[in-house]
Amino acid sequence: MVEIRETKKGNKKYFYLSHSYREGKSVKKKELYLGDSIPKDIEEQKKKFLQEFYKEKFLNNIDKIKNNFNKEYNAMPISAKKKSKDNFAIKFTYNTQRIEGSTLSLKDTANLLERGITPSSKPISDAKEAEAHKKVFFEMLDYEKDLNLQIILQWHKELMEQTSEDIAGKIRTHDVTISMSKFKPPMHLEIDTLLKEFFDWYNREKKNIHPIELSALVHLKFVTIHPFTDGNGRISRLMMNFILKKHNFPLLDIPYTKRNSYYNALERSQINKDENIFTQWFFRRYISEHKKYLK
Secondary structure (H helix, E strand, O other): EEHHHEEEEOOOOEEEEEEEEEEOOOEEEEEHHHHHHHHEEEHHHHHHHHHHHHHHHHHHHHHHHHHHHHHHOOOOHHHHHHHHHHHHHHHHHHHHHHOOOOOOOOHHHHHHHHHHOOOOOOOOOHHHHHHHHHHHHHHHHHOOOOHHHHHHHHHHHHOOOOOOOOOOOOOOOOOOOOOOOOOOOOOOHHHHHHHHHHHHHHHHHOOOHHHHHHHHHHHHHHHHHHOOOOOOOHHHHHHHHHHHHHHOOOOOOOHHHHHHHHHHHHHHHHHOOOOOHHHHHHHHHHHHHHHHHHH
């Protein structure tokens, strides 16, 4: 909880924002000097102060994760690195497809992508999209240039062309709704402008924002624009991991079992127009997924 602390020096008063928090067995305090009067926008100042505090706290741990991950990864034999990537590709493909309604189990996905065994009792479209996703995932890992609309359209085309050729790699020209969501995506007439603004923002800010926050914001901003008829979540999660890979951070797999909290964080950010809701969820999820690198 953030409180206002007042001190006196002679006849003058000075004010601070103060936040006490527990670290291990000790209680610590973070403070911000306000001046000799309480600002009119004090509630906004409190909110910003708390946001910056949590960002700093999360990012310190996330940087430790990166360092420890790279020490471990760089020491691995080439064959072990390949196996690690293959295993991640299977889990990531399973979860990202399952979140979007695929019926394939993790075992189905592993058999399909490792052994070429197509599950006989599941829709063939689910199998085709899983195979396409694995292909696009490895293309994303090998892509050496930076994010741009052309590569995103290409990834979407390859992801969707075997099951939805009419929309594959194409910006939607109609309005859409999201099932069971209070958020209404932008009208199709807004998309070109919003995509231009997205890439202007990305190219302007990509060197100013911590890579983990950038990864979260790329995901949030792109999926909020919702430029495709279908496949927006999968493409956004690929873009998210492209940023992580580009900056040598371990990749993130959002488990299907965590989909409710994931959807909730996205929707609350979108409806309230508050990016911090999703970025804080993202920081916590990232640390939880990679907590072994904090030991």
